[in-house]
Amino acid sequence: MNKEIVSIIQKDQLYNLMLKGERADGRAFDEIREIKIETGVISKAEGSARVEIGDTKLIVGVKISPGTPFPDTPDVGVIITSLELIPLASPEFESGPPRENAVELARVTDRGIRESGAIDLKKLCMIEGEKVWIIFIDIHVLDDGGNIMDAAALGSIAALLTATIPAERYELGEDAPLPIRDIPVSVTAVDIGGGIVFDPSLQEERVANTKLTVISNQEGALAGMQKSGSGSLSPDQINHIVEVACKKAQDIREKFLEI
Amino acid sequence: MTDKPEKFIDENGIRSDNRRANEIRDVKIEVGVLSRADGSCYLEFGKNKVMAAVYGPREVHPRHQQKSNRAIVRYKYNMASFSVEDRKRPGPDRRSIEVSKVSREALEDQIFTEYFPKSAIDIFVEVLQADAGTRTAALNAASVALADAGIPMRSLVSACAVGKVDDTLVLDLNKDEDNYGQADMPIAMTPDGKITLLQMDGHLTEEEFRQGLEMAQEGCRQVYEMQRKALIDYYSKKTEVSGTEVTAAEDVKKDAPEETEGVTPLEVTEDIEDTEKIDDTNETGDAEETEDIRETGDSEDTVKAGDVGESEDSGEEVPYTGENADETDGQMDESEEESSNE
Numbered sequence: 001m002n003k004e005i006v007s008i009i010q011k012d013q014l015y016n017l018m019l020k021g022e023r024a025d026g027r028a029f030d031e032i033r034e035i036k037i038e039t040g041v042i043s044k045a046e047g048s049a050r051v052e053i054g055d056t057k058l059i060v061g062v063k064i065s066p067g068t069p070f071p072d073t074p075d076v077g078v079i080i081t082s083l084e085l086i087p088l089a090s091p092e093f094e095s096g097p098p099r100e101n102a103v104e105l106a107r108v109t110d111r112g113i114r115e116s117g118a119i120d121l122k123k124l125c126m127i128e129g130e131k132v133w134i135i136f137i138d139i140h141v142l143d144d145g146g147n148i149m150d151a152a153a154l155g156s157i158a159a160l161l162t163a164t165i166p167a168e169r170y171e172l173g174e175d176a177p178l179p180i181r182d183i184p185v186s187v188t189a190v191d192i193g194g195g196i197v198f199d200p201s202l203q204e205e206r207v208a209n210t211k212l213t214v215i216s217n218q219e220g221a222l223a224g225m226q227k228s229g230s231g232s233l234s235p236d237q238i239n240h241i242v243e244v245a246c247k248k249a250q251d252i253r254e255k256f257l258e259i
Numbered sequence: 260m261t262d263k264p265e266k267f268i269d270e271n272g273i274r275s276d277n278r279r280a281n282e283i284r285d286v287k288i289e290v291g292v293l294s295r296a297d298g299s300c301y302l303e304f305g306k307n308k309v310m311a312a313v314y315g316p317r318e319v320h321p322r323h324q325q326k327s328n329r330a331i332v333r334y335k336y337n338m339a340s341f342s343v344e345d346r347k348r349p350g351p352d353r354r355s356i357e358v359s360k361v362s363r364e365a366l367e368d369q370i371f372t373e374y375f376p377k378s379a380i381d382i383f384v385e386v387l388q389a390d391a392g393t394r395t396a397a398l399n400a401a402s403v404a405l406a407d408a409g410i411p412m413r414s415l416v417s418a419c420a421v422g423k424v425d426d427t428l429v430l431d432l433n434k435d436e437d438n439y440g441q442a443d444m445p446i447a448m449t450p451d452g453k454i455t456l457l458q459m460d461g462h463l464t465e466e467e468f469r470q471g472l473e474m475a476q477e478g479c480r481q482v483y484e485m486q487r488k489a490l491i492d493y494y495s496k497k498t499e500v501s502g503t504e505v506t507a508a509e510d511v512k513k514d515a516p517e518e519t520e521g522v523t524p525l526e527v528t529e530d531i532e533d534t535e536k537i538d539d540t541n542e543t544g545d546a547e548e549t550e551d552i553r554e555t556g557d558s559e560d561t562v563k564a565g566d567v568g569e570s571e572d573s574g575e576e577v578p579y580t581g582e583n584a585d586e587t588d589g590q591m592d593e594s595e596e597e598s599s600n601e
Contacts, residue, residue, distance in 0.1 A: 071345070100360040103353045114458040209368070215315065222468055225444070225459035228360075229366035232453035235472055242468060 011166040018195040022088035025201060030244050032187075032199040037154065037256050039162045047163025047178070051155040054201060055145025060137060060155035062163045064123075064178075064212065066126065067134040068171055077124025077132045081110035083139040083152055090144040108226045109152045109186075111138065112215035116184035116223030118157065123179040124165075126172065133165055140233070146202035149213050158257060183225045183257050185249035188213045189241045193231060196241060212238065214245035218253065260387035263439040267394040267424035276305075276433050283419060283431040283478050290399075290407050296406025303402035305433060306390035311400035313408040316378035330375035334363035336397050338386040338578035358394045365398055371411040380410060382564045391437035392420050395445050398456065403486050407493075415486050416452070416455055418447035419478030421471040423463060426460075428471050445469075446475045449485050 014024060023029065032208075035055030035225040037211035047062035069078060083106035097108070113119065124133040137159070139152045160178055167173040168259070190200040190208035197204055209231030216222035222242065227233065266272055284305030294300035294310035303309075319325035336359045340349045351359075363382070369378065382405065384397040397420035398595070404414040422432040423442040437443055442461025448454045463471060 052567060098353075100356050103356045104360055107353060107357050111460045115462070117462075201334070217462070220465045222465070223461070225457060225458035226361075228364065229455070230364045232449070232455040233366060233457070234453060235476070238454060238457065238472065239469060242465060246465060 003237050009256060010203065014023070014204065015193040015206050018197070022061035023201075024203060027197075027199075029196065030079070030198045030248065031250060032252070035154070035252065035256060039156050039158055043103065045159075045164050046166055047159040047161070049155045049158035051148060051151045051158065052200065053145070053147060053151045053154070056141075056145060056147060056159045057143040057145070057156055058139060058141045058148065058151050058153070060139050062156075062157040062159045063136040063138070064133055064163065064165055065136075065170060066131055068130060069125065069128075072130075074122035074129035075125045076135040077119070079110060079114055079119065079121070079137065080134065081106050081113070081137040081139070081156070083089040083109065083141070085141055085144070085148075089141045093141075093144070104226070104228065105113070105149055105152055108139070108149065108158050108213060108215075108224065111225045112153050112184045113137070113156060113185055116182050116215065116217045118180060118182045118184050118217075120181050121162065127195060135160075135163075146200050146205045147188055148184045149188050149211075150199065153184065153215060157183055157185070161257065164251070182223075183253050184215050185213045185252050185257070186213055186224075187245035187248045187252075189245065190229075191231060191237065198244060203207070212241050214242055214249075216246045216249045220246050220250065243253045263437055263447040267436055267440070268427055268429070274429065274433070274503060275435060278431075280427060280429045281474060281477070283481055285431070286399075286485050287332040287483065288403060288485055290403060290489050292494035296408070298404040298406065298410070300400040300403040302396055302398035302403070304392060304399070305431075306388060307386070307391065307393055307396040308388040309384055309386050309396045309400045310382045311382065311397065312319055313380065313382050313401070313404040315408070316375035317381070319377065319379040325377045325379070325513055328376050329372040330370070330371060330378045330380050332363055332367045333378050333382070334359050334366065334382045334384070334401065336362055336384050336386070336394065336552060337390060338393070342386050342389040342393075353412070358397075361456055361458060362394060364403065366401060366405065366416055368455065370405065371413070371415045374411055380405075391432050391434040392445070394418070395420050397445065398447050399482055399486060403441040403490060406490055410454075412450065414449040415483060416447050416449060417479040417486060418445060418456060419475050419482055420445040420527060421475040421478065423461065423467065425469070428467060430474050432563070435594065442471075443465075444471055444475065446472070447477065448476060449481045452476070465586070474570050 009086060017024060027033070033040055034053040038050045039145060040048060040052045041059065042061050045061040046061060046064045050059050067078065069076065082129045083102050084098060085102045087093045087095050117134070126132060137156050139155060141148055164177050165178060168175050188200065189196050189198045189212055190204055191209050191210040192204060209229050210230040210233055212233060213226045213228065214222065217223045264275060272279055288305040291299060291300040292301045293312050296314060298313040300311045319331060324331055328408065336355050337351070338347050338355060340347045365475070382401045386393045388398060398416060398418040401526050405412060406415060420428050420429065420432055421428060421444050422436060422440045423429070424436045424440040429436060432440060432443060439463065442459065442463045444459040445456065446454055446465070447456035483488050
């Protein structure tokens with residue numbers, strides 16, 4: 001079934017539940033589904049993590065290899081993030097080059113890590129202008145149960161935290177962990193008929209017009225944000241989402257991620 | 260690429276391009292600049308130069324994309340290869356795909372797509388010269404072009420970025436501030452305060468975010484006034500030029516002073532009676548004459564058949580008040596590079 005064809009009845013049902021302060025799966029508005037993170041699941045990768053948020057499952061693999069830096073940033077390492085919505089994960093996904101949804105998810109994940117300064121990219125430079133470490137973050141979505149965004153961001157940082165720079169393999173010195181200095185966490189909320197619910201399920205994500213992702217760092221400051229979907233949000237709604245998202249991010253960080 | 264300046268803001272609170280923290284760059288808006296497009300707009304935002312064209316509502320190709328209950332909106336943001344310092348490889352990259360997506364989503368809800376089932380509204384924006392803030396400039400131009408195309412909209416959309424340099428929030432980042440600043444947050448909103456685009460990267464505390472959001476909203480309001488004025492100026496000039504419509508235009512002019520500044524789109528629908536007068540004149544009057552004018556190719560002052568009527572259908576965004584244009588001059592300086600590795 002096409003993602004666009006959302007039953008009006010379903011939308012109605014979620015809206016009516018929202019008016020009563022309830023969600024279809026019984027969660028509170030700001031309650032996040034159960035999270036499971038397992039790291040080191042792919043031994044061939046320099047870092048990896050398998051993340052589940054509710055029904056959503058994905059695997060993130062980090063590969064690191066030497067390469068040339070971008071000419072405008074000769075003294076820092078490179079991060080390249082890609083995300084694929086492969087047909088294995090949902091009847092709605094098609095094979096082929098990434099469409100705009102996948103591109104957006106990858107780029108927001110990438111910005112969260114890059115802009116929060118999670119990786120000290122200066123330390124990944126070996127010879128200025130010639131040789132730096134390039135970090136490839138590849139996100140494979142296995143099951144779309146809604147809110148791939150947060151799972152992707154969570155998986156990426158979890159995989160990075162366990163990643164090793166494979167210097168010995170390239171005869172460039174000793175293996176070392178990645179220079180990680182911050183842990184950005186993404187929390188997403190959607191607007192359903194004026195009510196804001198966090199960590200949307202697939203059903204909620206489908207009926208919602210507007211989604212806001214907030215990525216915050218260890219000190220509780222914002223590192224990235226992205227509004228997605230054709231609807232709009234009021235400044236009050238946005239401020240509310242930002243406030244709750246920062247708190248939730250802190251909870252998740254304390255529970256699952258540590259440097 | 261220039262090096263990072265030591266200071267972005269001097270001791271008097273003046274930025275490198277002589278602006279204060281809460282000041283936007285000079286904006287120049289020209290409406291109806293392309294002859295083949297249904298609506299168009301050329302816009303300069305500081306050193307950014309963008310051109311937007313709107314086609315539609317028109318048939319959907321490929322047909323399987325069409326929706327039986329509404330029009331689809333397609334937005335294509337494209338950067339010219341010469342718009343940045345290091346030549347950009349032509350064609351869509353991941354950045355432009357994302358920018359196109361969020362920009363489309365910023366406009367989609369403001370368009371009455373339900374009026375045009377099974378059709379497509381295509382928006383194309385070319386960035387001719389890039390100097391930080393191209394997505395907001397593009398969106399501002401697209402919004403005006405939609406109005407020019409007579410697409411019925413709930414309201415215009417205005418966009419502006421806010422960022423942080425030297426631990427200070429500044430409105431509408433310039434190139435250096437964008438490259439070396441601490442945060443960048445483009446937003447778009449409607450005149451009644453609904454935020455339709457919000458992106459952010461960098462580092463902002465919650466408090467800075469709140470302040471930044473307010474600043475950006477104020478920037479958007481300023482842009483909105485300029486967009487509105489550009490449309491009003493263009494269309495009041497148009498109605499004056501074509502002889503038969505002078506009466507209608509004058510009628511409307513009498514009403515003009517009653518309008519409050521910063522009219523929200525819905526209030527403007529009160530003008531619909533006047534609209535109908537114009538509509539009538541246009542339909543019964545000079546369809547042929549306008550055709551003739553068009554063939555002479557004087558695109559600036561040409562009235563396209565049905566043009567006036569159409570835009571007034573959408574009355575919301577093109578109220579006929581008459582004031583003279585006072586466009587600020589954009590600068591024609593050298594281009595600078597748009598971040599190349601992202």
